[in-house]
Amino acid sequence: ITYVEQVRVPVMILAGENDPRCPIRQIENYLSRLRELGLPHEVYRFDAGHxxxxxxxxxxxxxxEISFVEHLGTPPPL
Incomplete structure (x- = not known):
């Protein structure tokens, strides 16, 4: 959550419901903050650990992941 205000691109999060390294509650807090800031994101939850x-x-x-990237479209030239 420390750097969520610095997010500048859409975010895709894959989260294991039983992940001991990154507990789902931390993911939920991060997603909540992304929503509060109106930042585009998607989450895919699965029934496993890390x-x-x-x-x-x-x-x-x-x-x-492929679907997420396909929906982003072609990026503008740098």
Whole structure:
């Protein structure tokens, strides 16, 4: 949450409901602050810890990431 005001691009968060390294409550606090600031974001929650070793879940996460990027469109030239 320390740097959430500095977010300048859309954010995609993949969060494990049982993640011991980054508890879901911390994710919820961050998402809440993103919403308060009106910053674009998406979240994908999954029923595992810090990652999933289940192939089907990994494929679903990749699909969510691809969909997120596709919705961003083509970036303007630098």
């Amino acid at each position: 990652g999933s070793l289940v192939i089907e879940e990994t494929l679903q996460q990749l699909a969510a």
